[in-house]
Amino acid sequence: MAHDASYSAHDFKSVGTRPVRPDGIDKVTGRARYGADFNMPGQLVGRILRSPHAHARIRKIDTSKAEKLKGVKAVLTAADLPDLTDGDVAFHDILDNCMARGRALYDGHAVAAVAAIDARTAREALKLIAVDYEVLPHVTEIDEAIKSSAHVVREHVSTGSVDPELNMPPNTTKRSEFGHGDIEAGFRKAEVVVEGSYRTEQAHQGYIEPHACVASVNSDGTGELWVCTQGHFAFRHFCARLLGMDVSKLRVTSSEIGGGFGGKTHVWIEPVALALSRKAGRPVKLVMSREEVFRASGPTSATSIDVKIGATKDGRITAASATLRFSCGPYAGSWAELGAMTAFACYDLENVRTVGFDVLVNRPKTAAYRAPSAPMAAFAVESAIDDLARKIGIDALELRIRNAAKEGTKSSYGPVYGPIGIGPTLEAAKNHPHMKAPLGKNQGRGVACGFWFNFGGQTCTDLNIGADGTVTLAVGTVDVGGSRASLSLVAVEELGIPYGQVKTVVADTGTLGYNDTTEGSRGTFSSSMAAIFAVRNAIQVLRERAAKMWDIPVDDVVWEDGHAKARGKGHGNLPRLSLKQIAEAAVNTGGPIAGHSEIVADGAGVSFTTHICDIEIDPETGGTKVLRYTVIQDAGKAVHPTYVEGQYQGAAAQGIGWALNEEYVYGKDGRLQNPGFLDYRIPVCSDLPMIDTEILEIPNPNHPYGIRGVGETSIVPPLAAVANAVSNAVGVRMTHIPMSPPRILAALAAERVG
Amino acid sequence: MVEVKLWGSLGASAGGTDKVDIEAKTIGELLRKLAERYPGVQPHVTQGIAVSINGVVYRDDWSKELPEDTEIFLLPRLAGG
Amino acid sequence: MSGIAVSTTINGDAVEFLCQAEETLLDVLRDRLGLTGAKEGCGTGDCGACSVIVDGRLVCACLVLGAEAEGSSIETIEGMADGDKLHPLQEKFLEHAALQCGVCTPGFLMAAKDLLTRNPDPTEEEIRFGLAGNLCRCTGYDKIVRAVQDAARVMKGA
């Protein structure tokens, strides 16, 4: 049955409350099973050998000694993974990244793998594999990679430019361009112009759970994969295609997931584990070490961005332009494109132009990281906006309010906006007590806004009603941060029953139709929509069953407050039937009662946020302390407000870490210098204050309850909010993220000289 | 007949225009006809194109009907984290 | 197979196991004894996901060898609840939604329990520094700190 997805106002009973999550007990008692917590009978231990070189030709791999070691059951190289990608460049890149084919392209690139009876034997076997490398020149820094003298990372990657005349520098690819109006005319109209160049270093998602899986492939071509992933259906698709398996014969179960933030939307070790299992004829468990996670999963881009903005003296922006270079590792992505689209999305601009391109470097493949590419673009643009305000001599928040996009604005990436929340978040910031709090010596305050698209996509859910009237909601979107609680709330809201009567589970690929990955803030948006439709389908069945029980026409039965009620002449005094009563009678009224729904949940609705940050600098050490932090974001409708707050707080904390500390450091040898949590320092409890949140609810017109995705947007402003705060505290524009103590000391020294 | 606006890089693949008029009732028909008229657009279609109708982005639903007199804007099909 | 025989008490039960010399206590708990509540986030003592209490001291199980556990008494997350009665910290973590993905939670609960044993009435700052050995990438720590504050209040009242 087709259902209407458009928003209608509701008096919510369950949605908006804060019950305990259904998977909670398992998680506080240690019973929840994550990727590495699962075993199969007879399983082997898998291990991967990785390139110590940033760039090398693999002349020969001699595995004979490893194969002879007692207890080794399989040794794998790229030769065991034939190329089945059939000219599909994107798939070939995935294959090449999982196991180097002839050339190692970064420090940590997989070159071989083993499966053995225990960890000790597997480690021993790796040492016995002899790889003959011819070391080649490398480049790891983005600004080096685009110099005309730079060595070319991969010759056969075309610069992908739409215009060969453009004469793209080496290692650049995937040129993209957005904007409208006449940019030159806009700058001619400007009375004040600011320009700046900004750098951000590469950061990692830093999920606490390393990648882990257990794979089992049988000789009849069937297989099972247990894995921590954000999208088990997508993983099935990738793995089946890379290994030449039938999609339906590979059953993928998503474990509990210990964080992903985009990093678990890509396959890394899973095809290798399956291939090892196929070769060894036994299940294989493969778990990355933390060092492998840093060296060989997918961090975000390092960037180098130029921004120019012009305005009239009364603070109206007349033109804005940016050139964005995003590193992509050795494989082209659409990272700069996302930056180019999001850079100016908060503003109502007559003349705007952004150009982006990806830059190939000898670093691990870039992967998605929460609102991918938007934080770096926002850092550059929001820094320039602050500079512009200072130059004009008006308040930076006021400048943002004057130029904020609104309903009807033509967005900088193209389409015209519907109802959006940037104006309200800015107004809420202006009126927030945080903005009026006094600041002390060496302290500064920064404000920044952020934008993210949010997505919907393919979604499938099943709702099954048990014989006792309790309900199971099976969804296919992996729960990365409490979405099972939110989806239960939506189901009980629609059914009109108590929260405790529904249990939401994540189904495996063998038991539910295809679901897109939990990415793009889509989990709760799209699965809640599908859940609402599944419930509506089930209610239709429930009404039919009640009609049978009463022997009256189904049109005379309505569903209210979790009960079937008879309406119309003659049935007035029939006592209402509860879900439980109808379920108990199901065996005699037509069998099991269920509701299904398969949809493409489009219309996710864009999302905006404004952040305020106070910071204190220690001028002696260059150290920083975040004193106060406030997040104001539109949620459409907060289904479980506590988990919405949690998304805002977690995203802000990640952004703060990125702004102040986190960075990939490469040596001259092209090797990653800090592949561990000791030297890649993510924020700890004592680094942060409480993070205040304010949830705005501007209903999404394209969801029955008005829900928007909330997971990503709040990582967009922190780089800029923190940078603006630090810049205000030290009196110098900070242009390089992270603002680690040495960079802050250098800025202070420059100011003293300056 | 609907007027369709193209994002920068797509426009360049469609002979340097940022607007085209196309006789199409659905997203699917629109993309097919666009690629027929401008073969350079096909790689973008393969990579994924999303369609914004009145500011609402449709990434996947090719059966979506294109209303008259609304803004239709083509964008790259994106993914998130 | 050669192995070292080790006798311990785990969550009040006498437990004996054989392990190899290089195996950590975390390896033993997870791979030999099926106690997978303690997680390996780093294996180098930096994340606290593997926190357990050995003879009353909070340790990273990834930094202790299995063989070193001879004769000691070990508390893990699996022993924190009293049967089906949750510890106040567990209750408060649930109530405050102090977990999102939850992979850091066993470590935080052990560390918080240890903290409240030593300091039943900690300030916010003492909680923040007391838990600084545990990494959480999801929550921004706000709700974890509140859950510990609330649990401390309840436990004092008890």
Ligand code: FES
């Ligand atoms: S696994 Fe022991 S501290 Fe990280």
Ligand code: FES
């Ligand atoms: S809840 Fe995910 S790491 Fe803490």
